[in-house]
Amino acid sequence: MDKLFSFFDADPRASLGPLERQVLEVVWGLGTATVREVVRGGKLWQTYPTIMTTMHRLFKKGLFDRAPEGRAFRYSPRYGPQELERIAAEESIRQLLRSQNASLHLSYLVEAAGTQDERLLDELEALVERQRAELKKGEPK
Amino acid sequence: MIFAARGMMVSLAFFAFTYSFFSLLALLAWRGIGFFSRSTKVPVNVWFGLRVLPFVFSAAITVFLAFPSFLLLEAHSMDEDAATFALSVSAALFLGAGLYQVMAAAARTRRVVAECLEGAKGFAADGAPLALMSPRSVLPLMLIGIRLPKILISEAARDILSEDELRAAVRHEIEHWRSRDNLKKVILSSIPFPGMAVLERTWQEAAELAADNGAVTSREEALDLASALIKLSRRFPPQAAPAFTTGLVSVPGSVATRVERLLEWKEDSAPTHDRWRYAVPLAFAAVLGLAAKLGPILVLMHSLTERLVP
Numbered sequence: 001m002d003k004l005f006s007f008f009d010a011d012p013r014a015s016l017g018p019l020e021r022q023v024l025e026v027v028w029g030l031g032t033a034t035v036r037e038v039v040r041g042g043k044l045w046q047t048y049p050t051i052m053t054t055m056h057r058l059f060k061k062g063l064f065d066r067a068p069e070g071r072a073f074r075y076s077p078r079y080g081p082q083e084l085e086r087i088a089a090e091e092s093i094r095q096l097l098r099s100q101n102a103s104l105h106l107s108y109l110v111e112a113a114g115t116q117d118e119r120l121l122d123e124l125e126a127l128v129e130r131q132r133a134e135l136k137k138g139e140p141k
Numbered sequence: 142m143i144f145a146a147r148g149m150m151v152s153l154a155f156f157a158f159t160y161s162f163f164s165l166l167a168l169l170a171w172r173g174i175g176f177f178s179r180s181t182k183v184p185v186n187v188w189f190g191l192r193v194l195p196f197v198f199s200a201a202i203t204v205f206l207a208f209p210s211f212l213l214l215e216a217h218s219m220d221e222d223a224a225t226f227a228l229s230v231s232a233a234l235f236l237g238a239g240l241y242q243v244m245a246a247a248a249r250t251r252r253v254v255a256e257c258l259e260g261a262k263g264f265a266a267d268g269a270p271l272a273l274m275s276p277r278s279v280l281p282l283m284l285i286g287i288r289l290p291k292i293l294i295s296e297a298a299r300d301i302l303s304e305d306e307l308r309a310a311v312r313h314e315i316e317h318w319r320s321r322d323n324l325k326k327v328i329l330s331s332i333p334f335p336g337m338a339v340l341e342r343t344w345q346e347a348a349e350l351a352a353d354n355g356a357v358t359s360r361e362e363a364l365d366l367a368s369a370l371i372k373l374s375r376r377f378p379p380q381a382a383p384a385f386t387t388g389l390v391s392v393p394g395s396v397a398t399r400v401e402r403l404l405e406w407k408e409d410s411a412p413t414h415d416r417w418r419y420a421v422p423l424a425f426a427a428v429l430g431l432a433a434k435l436g437p438i439l440v441l442m443h444s445l446t447e448r449l450v451p
Contacts, residue, residue: 118375120397121371121374121375121396121397124367124371124397124401124404125368125371127404128364128367128371128400128404131360131364131404132364132368135360135361135364
């Protein structure tokens with residue numbers, strides 16, 4: 001049941017197929033593009049109709065804006081790569097918190113963050129000790 | 142009497158307008174400074190000034206210009222609209238919320254501090270206004286009080302820190318006392334504005350860095366303080382200091398940044414305190430200039446008030 005809910009609740013912007021990601025990367029590179037420009041770019045081997053449906057899907061997912069240009073559409077990305085990464089990260093955390101074992105997952109997360117902090121403090125402590133030893137030797141860096 | 146009440150209402154409405162405008166400008170400036178320079182390089186007083194000046198400017202303009210210009214130049218027939226009334230009510234609510242926030246936070250702080258002071262004994266620490274060793278302190282080291290501040294040192298902190306590390310930690314709290322940081326927290330709490338929490342947090346983090354900077358005069362001392370921070374943050378889970386107090390490792394997430402800065406400490410990192418002296422004669426000259434042109438300024442202010450809060 002959880003899975004069913006998460007399927008309906010999931011942010012479509014956070015779940016991208018491989019071709020959708022490739023198309024997105026091409027359009028990020030071009031700034032804005034029509035389907036024909038993406039196909040002519042030569043970075044993708046797929047046919048015109050496949051690219052067209054993929055770009056339409058990205059538009060439906062809210063990742064592209066589009067404006068009519070002649071008989072076609074010119075697409076422009078609504079989010080940059082970093083923004084999209086943030087959306088995906090937020091969505092993953094949201095799904096984690098929605099699951100049945102949310103508290104368990106959270107405790108893993110806190111534990112992992114704590115280990116990271118401990119490691120950072122270990123590193124900083126080693127640096128302090130090294131600088132102290134250097135000072136004692138009379139060789140300040 | 143009714144005329145004076147009208148004046149108060151219009152002035153409050155004008156205050157609400159200017160306070161909102163200057164606060165938005167301050168938030169924009171905060172974003173701009175953060176965008177163009179590393180926030181750890183910006184002097185701590187810049188953040189405090191950005192947070193406080195919108196209130197100071199709006200209050201000063203309202204009290205010294207908007208209210209007198211109303212009394213002198215406004216017609217006696219009542220022509221204020223509902224928006225003016227709504228704005229004045231919102232200003233009164235802001236001011237009331239600030240007062241309530243200060244009183245509630247002061248009561249909370251008093252309660253926590255009273256608990257921390259139970260069983261506390263005097264402790265000799267270099268240069269500390271009054272140091273107390275406390276078995277029940279909620280933080281390893283705390284600066285409490287405003288007029289007659291005290292430094293509370295937990296027994297756990299005394300046990301895990303070396304003498305030099307404890308001395309450096311106490312000096313950090315003394316720097317908070319010298320900078321009147323507890324008083325500044327009261328001031329910030331009394332002038333609430335939506336969205337300003339980010340600026341207050343930036344100031345708090347900068348105040349910790351400034352206190353670290355002021356507490357050390359040599360590389361040895363910088364390393365002692367860095368070591369104290371690491372030891373204490375391992376032992377005490379990060380938690381917020383009670384409202385009008387400061388604590389050595391109370392701001393979450395900033396310990397690593399502070400230790401990194403202390404590791405990079407150099408002789409020329411020592412703080413300079415004399416830059417703000419220039420501000421006093423400049424402000425005095427500005428006030429004199431305004432006083433010399435008070436008549437035309439009041440007329441201008443009145444027409445501005447009429448436009449903003451008709």
